[in-house]
Amino acid sequence: MNRRHCAAAAITLVCALALLTAPVQAMAAPVPVPGPAATSSASPKKTLEEVREEIDTLYRKAGAATDAYNLAEEQSEKQSAEIVRLTKSIADGQARIAELKNRAGAQAREQYRNGGLPPGAQLMLSGDPDLFMDGINQARQGQQATKGMLTELEQAQEDLETYTKDAGLNLEKIEAGRAKQAKAKKSIDGQIAAAEKLESQLAKEERARLLQLEKDAASTAQAAWLSSGALKDIDREASAAGKQAVAFATAQIGKPYVWGAEGPGSYDCSGLTSQAWAAAKRPIPRTSQEQWRLLPRVAIEDMRPGDLIIYHSDASHVGMYVGDGSIVHAPRPGRDVTLTGAGTMQILGVVRPDK
Incomplete structure (x- = not known):
């Protein structure tokens, strides 16, 4: 990015910040049409235990998708906070560059008032040896100050370019995170909807038996774990x-x-x-x-x-x-x-x- 474009890029980033650092709202996803696994539950060929296992699998998949959603949300929050920090750095950098340019302009105006001659030439024409020697030291100090100012200006411009580039990368990451969140939410909605449909297709007595099967499966697994000597x-x-x-x-x-x-x-x-x-x-x-x-x-x-x-x-x-x-x-x-x-x-x- 050329330095003359830094200010324009920074302003664009500041404007985008108001939109991209707002709380992330994952897009609504339509409830998907259940696949074969979901529609087959009404078949008499499936036992209630098989239905229980199918529902458990669907909720586990929803849990994995929830982890992906939560991680994408956490990363987006961190990147938004980083953009806020970078935006402040961009504003500070622009203010510093403006200050240094004003100082450089003041020096140029001072030289113009002195006839456009550099300090060394002005001293040579003064005809006063004492003034010449004193002026030499002042001129050296002035040259060093000018060199330092120009170095500082160059560094400030490089920093501004870096801040602008980093902010742009973080904006891209936020957009990628939003896409991941939307994809994860769609998966979560689909798995939960399929599991809920499976349960809704069961009669009241079957749902009660299903709940008991869940408890029995948990008790069996816990008993096996305890009998292994785990505790x-x-x-x-x-x-x-x-x-x-x-x-x-x-x-x-x-x-x-x-x-x-x-x-x-x-x-x-x-x-x-x-x-x-x-x-x-x-x-x-x-x-x-x-x-x-x-x-x-x-x-x-x-x-x-x-x-x-x-x-x-x-x-x-x-x-x-x-x-x-x-x-x-x-x-x-x-x-x-x-x-x-x-x-x-x-x-x-x-x-x-x-x-």
Whole structure:
């Protein structure tokens, strides 16, 4: 970018900022037509257990898409904040350049008033040896000051170009993030709609049996986990911060799951855990996948209350261990924040926010 275009580019960026730093609203997506997996539930060939597994799979996919949505939203917020900082730097840079140009103009006007002669020539014509020697030192100082000013002006212009370029890149990232959010939202809406349609096609008695099947499957998985000896050596106490996080998380029991929610009235799984640790003055990543990627990992046998258990191979779910083999978590749409067995889902691993 040529320097003479910096000011125009900066003004364009400042104007765009008002639109692009506004809260991101993902575009509404039409409810998709359910695929074969969704429409086949009415067939008598499918058992209720198969329907349960299908619904569970759909909600798990929605959970993974929710993580993608939340991560894109978090990144957009960071990039918007960076644009605000860069915009201020651009404005400061423009003001500095204007100041330096005014100083340069003042020097040029002073030389014009002296007949257009450089300081050295003026001294040679003065005829006064003392004035000549004094003037030599002043001239050298003036030359150094002028050189310094020109160097500073050049650096200020380079900085302005850099700020403008960086701001432009961040604008592009925000737009890309918005596209990712819209795609994730469409996926979430589709998976949830398909799962809800499956459930709606069941008779009242079947829905009651379906709920019981969910409870039975959870109990079976928990019993298998306990019988494996997983809790044999788990007797550690929570840290002071861990106790605060557990107290916050358990206080949310009974509040509904809403994807993308971070409280106070509703939560998704990682919204609950991230807010619980924020309440303990230990900020952690927003999504379960980032919590798994970035937080220190501990062995299951070293687990203590407040630690986070990450579930499924894609790290798409998270719950907080509260002791006695239990977690508090926000399960899925249609369910509330609740206590359940830590072994009711496939455990990927454990992370500790305050290690």
